[in-house]
Amino acid sequence: MTEPLRLHVIQGGRADQPAKPKQPTTPEQPAKPEPLWREVLGEQLRELRRQHRESLAETARRAGISPQYLSEVERGLKEPSSEMIAAVAGALGTTLGGLAEAVAYDLRARREAAVMVAQRDAAARQALAVRRELAARRSASGPVMLALAA
Secondary structure, rough: OOOOOOOOOOOOOOOHHHOOOOOOOOOOEEEOOOOHHHHHHHOOOHHHHOOEEEOHHHHHHHHHOHHHHHHHOOOOOOOOOOHHHHHHHHHHHOOOHHHHHHHHHOOOOOHEEEEHHHHHHHHHHHHHHHHHHHHHHHHHHHHHHHHOOO
């Protein structure tokens, strides 16, 4: 009797991340997870293809892959091999290294932007807490004021 095939989770994937405690978010700014490398790669490839004013079929034909596969890569649904990425990069007039640099730059810029937003939000929450504290102190009377002072 054979043992059933077991799938193993690759360390660092989204499924492997522990559930984070929910942080309060405002309706206009829901918390978004950091994008995966393949998602940013797909965005970069689509942007390059559009800059060249090419259809999926044209780029895919030159890269030697199917248009359906290229579409899935551009939408971040497939994790292409380095050979596939190099083929598409070559079809778009760039190199694997140049494309990897662009993806890394984009990821770094997004991370820095997220940190700046988090810092701004923390400062806004702190300012709100100070305003509430000052408002509470202004509205407090005799005995309450003495308790706050202590």
